[in-house]
Amino acid sequence: MQNATANQRKTGAAGGLWLLQVISGALLIAVLGLHMFVHHFVVEGGLRDFQDVLAYVASPLVVAVELVFLIVVTTHAMLGLRAILLDLGPSPKVEQAINIILTVIGMGTAGYGIYLALALHALAR
Amino acid sequence: MQDVHSTQDSARPKRPLLAWFDVRSSRVGGWAFALNRLTGLGLVLYLFLHLVILSLLLRGEAGWDAFIRLARSPLFLTLDAVLIFGIIYHGLNGIRVGMVGMGYGVRLQRALFWSLMAVGLALLAASVWLVFTV
Numbered sequence: 001m002q003n004a005t006a007n008q009r010k011t012g013a014a015g016g017l018w019l020l021q022v023i024s025g026a027l028l029i030a031v032l033g034l035h036m037f038v039h040h041f042v043v044e045g046g047l048r049d050f051q052d053v054l055a056y057v058a059s060p061l062v063v064a065v066e067l068v069f070l071i072v073v074t075t076h077a078m079l080g081l082r083a084i085l086l087d088l089g090p091s092p093k094v095e096q097a098i099n100i101i102l103t104v105i106g107m108g109t110a111g112y113g114i115y116l117a118l119a120l121h122a123l124a125r
Numbered sequence: 126m127q128d129v130h131s132t133q134d135s136a137r138p139k140r141p142l143l144a145w146f147d148v149r150s151s152r153v154g155g156w157a158f159a160l161n162r163l164t165g166l167g168l169v170l171y172l173f174l175h176l177v178i179l180s181l182l183l184r185g186e187a188g189w190d191a192f193i194r195l196a197r198s199p200l201f202l203t204l205d206a207v208l209i210f211g212i213i214y215h216g217l218n219g220i221r222v223g224m225v226g227m228g229y230g231v232r233l234q235r236a237l238f239w240s241l242m243a244v245g246l247a248l249l250a251a252s253v254w255l256v257f258t259v
Contacts, residue, residue, distance in 0.1 A: 022223040029216050036212070041255045046205070047193050050186040077169045084162060113176055120182055 017079055024076040031069045058124035063117050070113040078106040157238060161218045164211040171208060202256055209252045217241040 040046050048056060056062055085098050181188045195201065221241055225234050 018226065022219075022226065025216075025219045025223060029220070032212065032216070036209075036252075040205075041252070041259060044259065045193070045197055046202075046256060046259055047196055049193055050182070050189040053182060053189070073172060077165075077172055080165045081169060084166070109173070109176065116176065116179055116183070123183075 017082075021076060021079040021083070024072050024079070027072045028069075028076055031065070031072060034065070035069055053120070054124040057117070057120045060121070063121045066117050067114060070117070071110055074106050074110045074113070077109075078102045153235065153238065157218055157221075161215060161222070164215040167208075167211050168215060171211075205256050206253045209256065210249055213245045213248050213252070214242075217245045 039048065043052070057066075082098060082102050085102075086095065090098060178192065181192050218238070218241065221230075221234060221237050224230050224237070230237050
């Protein structure tokens with residue numbers, strides 16, 4: 001009975017993560033589309049020069065949107081890596097290690113990205 | 126296209142990574158799945174690379190503008206086109222995977238896949254044109 005409950009919980013958690021993967025993917029289509037358009041498709045030469053970047057990140061709204069993008073893309077990326085690694089059929093111990101390592105990598109990536117965005121915003125002001 | 130929920134499949138191949146490239150099965154779903162994973166891995170690597178490149182901004186104008194000159198070379202623009210292909214394919218196939226995984230359009234997923242790929246081809250052509258002309 002306990003095992004059955006544990007399995008149900010695991011299935012529930014896996015289903016929840018899969019749904020998070022889908023939701024973050026759907027959000028990404030919108031935010032990444034906006035990112036590509038604003039940063040690459042309407043800018044002459046496809047990339048902003050230094051002064052243009054600073055003028056762009058001076059707006060708190062822009063920084064907020066970029067931070068949402070960063071967090072969503074990192075979440076989606078780590079969940080995707082997890083799905084691939086779990087497909088290799090790891091033991092429960094290895095699976096736990098995978099979860100911890102990917103959480104650390106994800107937090108590190110998001111943390112560095114947040115630092116970068118805020119540092120550039122400070123530079124622009 | 127029976128691989129929408131691959132991580133929950135009970136019949137897991139013995140060598141799952143090699144199974145991505147098993148061409149003996151000519152089903153479109155198998156190729157769509159493998160390409161989805163490969164583009165996903167590529168995009169994760171690009172995420173890290175993108176943050177490293179953006180770090181150049183902290184070095185000031187000289188560092189960033191030198192990179193910009195390099196990034197406007199034909200080789201970089203070609204790599205941009207490859208990146209855009211990865212984004213468009215992964216995004217559009219992801220729409221199909223999400224829909225089918227939630228039970229929408231299961232019977233129509235082959236048509237859904239090809240319809241999305243047609244949209245993707247148009248988006249790719251427009252994007253590549255913008256990359257090389259803007």
